[in-house]
Amino acid sequence: MPHEPITTLPLTVAVLLSVGRHPVTGRARRADQDARGLELALSMAAARIELVHAGPFDDACEVSMRGYLGMSAGHAGSGADSVTLVDQPSQADVVPALCRTLSESLAPQLVIAGERAEQGEGSGMLPYQLSESLGWPLVGGIVAVEGVEEGVATLLQALPRGQRRRLSVRLPVIVMVNATAMAPRQSAFGPARRGTLAVVEQPAVHDAAQDEWRVQPARKRPKRLKIVKATSARERFKAAAAKSDGGGGQIMKDVSPDEAAAAIHKLLKEEDVLR
Amino acid sequence: MLDTLLPILIFVALALAAIGAWRRIRLWRQGCPSPVPFFRGLAAVPRRYLVDLHHVVARDKVMSNTHVATAGGFVLAAVLMILVHGLNLAEGILGWPLLAASAVMFGGSLFVMRRRRRPPARLSRGPWMRLPWSLMAFSLGVFLITLPTVGVLPEDIGSWVLALLLATVVAWGLGEMFLGMTWGGPMKHAFAGALHLAFHRRPERFSSRHGGEGRSTGLKALNLDDDQAPLGVETPSDFTWNQLLGFDACVQCGRCEAVCPAFAAGQPLNPKKLIQDMVVGMAGGSDAHYAGSPYPDKPVGEHHGDPQGPIVAREGRALLNAETLWSCTTCRACVEECPMMIEHVDAIVDMRRFLTLERGDTPNKGAEVLDNLIATDNPGGFDPGSRMHWAADLDLPLMRDVEQAEVLLWLGDGVFDMRNQRTLRALVKVLRAAGVDFAVLGDEERDSGDVARRLGDEATFQSLARRNIATLAHYRFQRIVTCDPHSFHVLRNEYGELGGHYEVFHHSTYIAELHEAGRLHFTPWKGGTVTYHDPCYLGRYNGEYEAPRNVLKALGIEVAEMGRSGYRSRCCGGGGGAAITDIPGKQRIPDMRMKDVRETGAELVAVGCPQCTAMLEGVVDTPAEVRDIAEFAADAVTHEDTSAADGPSRGGHGDDASPTASTRKEVMS
Numbered sequence: 001m002p003h004e005p006i007t008t009l010p011l012t013v014a015v016l017l018s019v020g021r022h023p024v025t026g027r028a029r030r031a032d033q034d035a036r037g038l039e040l041a042l043s044m045a046a047a048r049i050e051l052v053h054a055g056p057f058d059d060a061c062e063v064s065m066r067g068y069l070g071m072s073a074g075h076a077g078s079g080a081d082s083v084t085l086v087d088q089p090s091q092a093d094v095v096p097a098l099c100r101t102l103s104e105s106l107a108p109q110l111v112i113a114g115e116r117a118e119q120g121e122g123s124g125m126l127p128y129q130l131s132e133s134l135g136w137p138l139v140g141g142i143v144a145v146e147g148v149e150e151g152v153a154t155l156l157q158a159l160p161r162g163q164r165r166r167l168s169v170r171l172p173v174i175v176m177v178n179a180t181a182m183a184p185r186q187s188a189f190g191p192a193r194r195g196t197l198a199v200v201e202q203p204a205v206h207d208a209a210q211d212e213w214r215v216q217p218a219r220k221r222p223k224r225l226k227i228v229k230a231t232s233a234r235e236r237f238k239a240a241a242a243k244s245d246g247g248g249g250q251i252m253k254d255v256s257p258d259e260a261a262a263a264i265h266k267l268l269k270e271e272d273v274l275r
Numbered sequence: 276m277l278d279t280l281l282p283i284l285i286f287v288a289l290a291l292a293a294i295g296a297w298r299r300i301r302l303w304r305q306g307c308p309s310p311v312p313f314f315r316g317l318a319a320v321p322r323r324y325l326v327d328l329h330h331v332v333a334r335d336k337v338m339s340n341t342h343v344a345t346a347g348g349f350v351l352a353a354v355l356m357i358l359v360h361g362l363n364l365a366e367g368i369l370g371w372p373l374l375a376a377s378a379v380m381f382g383g384s385l386f387v388m389r390r391r392r393r394p395p396a397r398l399s400r401g402p403w404m405r406l407p408w409s410l411m412a413f414s415l416g417v418f419l420i421t422l423p424t425v426g427v428l429p430e431d432i433g434s435w436v437l438a439l440l441l442a443t444v445v446a447w448g449l450g451e452m453f454l455g456m457t458w459g460g461p462m463k464h465a466f467a468g469a470l471h472l473a474f475h476r477r478p479e480r481f482s483s484r485h486g487g488e489g490r491s492t493g494l495k496a497l498n499l500d501d502d503q504a505p506l507g508v509e510t511p512s513d514f515t516w517n518q519l520l521g522f523d524a525c526v527q528c529g530r531c532e533a534v535c536p537a538f539a540a541g542q543p544l545n546p547k548k549l550i551q552d553m554v555v556g557m558a559g560g561s562d563a564h565y566a567g568s569p570y571p572d573k574p575v576g577e578h579h580g581d582p583q584g585p586i587v588a589r590e591g592r593a594l595l596n597a598e599t600l601w602s603c604t605t606c607r608a609c610v611e612e613c614p615m616m617i618e619h620v621d622a623i624v625d626m627r628r629f630l631t632l633e634r635g636d637t638p639n640k641g642a643e644v645l646d647n648l649i650a651t652d653n654p655g656g657f658d659p660g661s662r663m664h665w666a667a668d669l670d671l672p673l674m675r676d677v678e679q680a681e682v683l684l685w686l687g688d689g690v691f692d693m694r695n696q697r698t699l700r701a702l703v704k705v706l707r708a709a710g711v712d713f714a715v716l717g718d719e720e721r722d723s724g725d726v727a728r729r730l731g732d733e734a735t736f737q738s739l740a741r742r743n744i745a746t747l748a749h750y751r752f753q754r755i756v757t758c759d760p761h762s763f764h765v766l767r768n769e770y771g772e773l774g775g776h777y778e779v780f781h782h783s784t785y786i787a788e789l790h791e792a793g794r795l796h797f798t799p800w801k802g803g804t805v806t807y808h809d810p811c812y813l814g815r816y817n818g819e820y821e822a823p824r825n826v827l828k829a830l831g832i833e834v835a836e837m838g839r840s841g842y843r844s845r846c847c848g849g850g851g852g853a854a855i856t857d858i859p860g861k862q863r864i865p866d867m868r869m870k871d872v873r874e875t876g877a878e879l880v881a882v883g884c885p886q887c888t889a890m891l892e893g894v895v896d897t898p899a900e901v902r903d904i905a906e907f908a909a910d911a912v913t914h915e916d917t918s919a920a921d922g923p924s925r926g927g928h929g930d931d932a933s934p935t936a937s938t939r940k941e942v943m944s
């Protein structure tokens with residue numbers, strides 16, 4: 001592919017990629033949310049794309065990264081055909097290394113991350129920690145980047161029940177893609193195989209907290225049962241179309257931590273979570 | 276005057292034809308290299324033409340005789356004409372056979388003319404409409420100029436006007452027959468066709484004097500070793516040179532079009548047009564000159580291409596649209612019918628390989644199915660650890676435990692489908708009734724790779740195949756039996772290239788064999804009329820038309836055959852991933868097939884394929900119940916040892932297939 005013409009603003013977008021894990025078989029794959037992030041980057045015209053992963057460079061990592069590289073068909077000139085692999089030992093805290101790579105060598109104006117990884121810590125904290133250490137704003141729930149003009153990005157943010165909110169944010173910014181963003185395109189074998197993995201070294205910072213942890217498969221979270229009280233079709237329809245969260249609840253502002261804790265405690269008792 | 280004019284005409288025509296041939300060969304050589312045995316290939320042409328090609332042509336008796344007369348007469352007349360009129364050799368003696376040959380050819384051309392009067396829709400028009408006239412001009416012209424040679428008419432008969440008129444007629448004939456052969460007229464099929472027979476990419480599909488099956492249906496493996504090489508066919512020049520030669524051999528008879536289920540369903544595919552598009556791409560230009568039926572609802576003249584240009588454009592139009600390629604069910608009806616031995620399915624899969632492997636553009640559910648195959652080894656994305664849940668109560672011997680068995684029962688992905696589970700249970704019941712020593716791979720089995728391969732994902736196919744072959748290598752068995760013709764075909768014909776050689780049986784073949792050996796006994800059939808639907812991957816792909824019918828016969832069922840059965844069986848619409856890519860048409864292929872069933876008046880349609888079962892059962896307001904051969908057999912099977920008798924009942928009930936104490940002992944011993 002010829003190089004795509006660079007517009008007036010050479011926008012660099014970094015997409016943070018994690019090693020995904022298939023929910024049924026546990027095999028390594030491209031993580032769904034990060035793949036949505038890459039799809040978002042690919043849909044932005046004339047952007048320079050930097051793919052970044054920090055972590056141990058092993059087989060699972062390679063399989064997964066090639067999954068993302070396979071999405072670069074037709075975008076070979078944009079940088080989507082190469083992953084910057086920040087090689088870190090498995091016990092390292094990747095945030096400092098990622099921070100340094102982003103700020104020193106890649107220098108993106110826009111960083112795209114998923115809301116949550118599929119394995120490892122997977123807490124969704126990483127974008128927040130990055131935001132803190134880089135000092136960049138963070139916007140969650142993004143489904144589209146509508147445009148970037150004069151250093152200001154127009155973002156589309158997903159709200160509950162299909163609502164959307166348009167935001168203008170000054171660059172640089174970190175955005176987290178929402179699970180309702182455009183589904184990732186198919187990963188093709190040819191470009192996946194030809195894509196390059198560029199390993200860069202960064203000093204590793206040992207993650208002391210991790211040593212204390214014991215990792216076990218997550219339990220399924222309990223779901224509130226839906227009790228159907230409707231007697232007519234109209235009521236059933238209204239119930240189905242209604243917000244899933246209850247109408248109750250209260251907003252507490254400017255209260256002391258003790259009061260807030262007491263309110264939460266009271267609610268948990270009411271809901272029979274605490275006995 | 277003719278004496279001086281004729282040699283000039285003949286040799287000018289031959290020289291121009293030679294130049295045309297050289298240009299044509301250069302067009303073919305744009306393709307990728309593909310080594311062929313040059314002299315052995317040429318030497319094989321007569322047999323391949325007279326036996327294999329004629330076998331296909333002879334399905335239409337009138338046309339076959341017409342072609343024998345016209346083509347045979349022409350070849351003989353042309354050779355003799357060069358000798359007699361070109362070189363003036365033995366005029367008195369050779370003149371007589373020349374007269375006879377041209378007369379025979381003229382007779383043939385009258386039949387060609389008759390067919391052209393009201394040509395069926397499948398025939399191309401355009402330049403093809405002038406062909407009978409050209410044939411007549413040639414044969415009549417040659418006949419008339421030869422009359423004076425043998426002395427029937429005096430040498431100096433008529434005036435120079437008559438001579439000139441005759442020379443013009445002969446020139447027309449020579450132009451169509453000699454020049455048209457290499458410069459691209461209707462007669463091109465003779466030149467390209469003969470060379471296509473010589474250098475066919477599948478020489479093994481032709482019969483040989485020493486017998487042999489003369490069948491070659493497995494797709495050729497794509498070389499994945501070079502990790503920088505682009506995969507699949509993007510441009511016409513990415514085909515091998517002999518594939519391009521094959522496209523050029525097309526005679527536009529439209530037999531493929533007449534049998535194509537996708538074309539009949541109004542999906543945007545016409546095998547004949549597809550091949551002509553490849554010819555357009557090879558030579559460069561637009562499809563505006565195409566004079567046959569277009570892709571349904573796709574006007575002619577909007578597509579264009581060149582040898583180095585893309586076949587399917589990323590945006591806009593190129594040679595053809597991607598939906599055309601994805602409409603194909605890989606049923607091979609077109610290949611079976613093609614008198615020129617063109618391999619349509621190979622070409623379609625080659626182009627699909629590019630779309631899937633390089634462009635990541637498999638339509639509809641294709642991408643999801645391929646992702647599932649990669650992540651879970653089955654197209655549905657089910658937990659591979661749940662493969663044997665359907666047989667929780669059957670206590671099937673696992674290869675992992677027994678390590679060897681006479682028969683390895685390959686279950687296929689039907690294990691996840693509740694309908695196919697009934698078939699599997701029936702099959703297990705039959706095998707146990709016959710006391711067959713069998714075992715299954717259980718959770719170690721994976722998808723055979725059939726769907727991945729037909730969707731163009733050769734990488735996933737090879738990955739699945741290699742892992743399956745490695746698993747199979749751990750165990751000892753004499754044969755594999757499966758109730759899935761797709762697995763059957765892949766295991767039998769496509770694993771060999773990757774190092775897996777097995778004796779594979781479709782369950783119908785195996786049941787027929789067990790019955791023949793007296794190991795199975797059936798109670799006579801008391802139900803209604805039954806018709807049988809030939810699965811493409813069992814019939815056309817593997818030539819097994821008889822065994823399922825033999826099983827039904829053994830059951831006492833007389834099959835009410837459909838109009839299209841055997842090698843002309845109409846596809847159910849589920850092959851080649853067509854049910855996954857789901858390209859819209861005017862009607863659905865399984866609906867058309869069920870209409871065929873309705874015409875027989877049958878109450879039951881016997882099938883031998885989980886895919887066919889699913890497609891045919893998906894037809895609403897169905898006239899007939901769909902039942903697998905295994906279910907028929909299981910319902911009728913009687914146990915010789917009375918202790919095991921549990922009476923005939925409908926297959927599919929949980930306890931039907933569970934072993935009784937005595938049969939169980941038999942299996943173990």
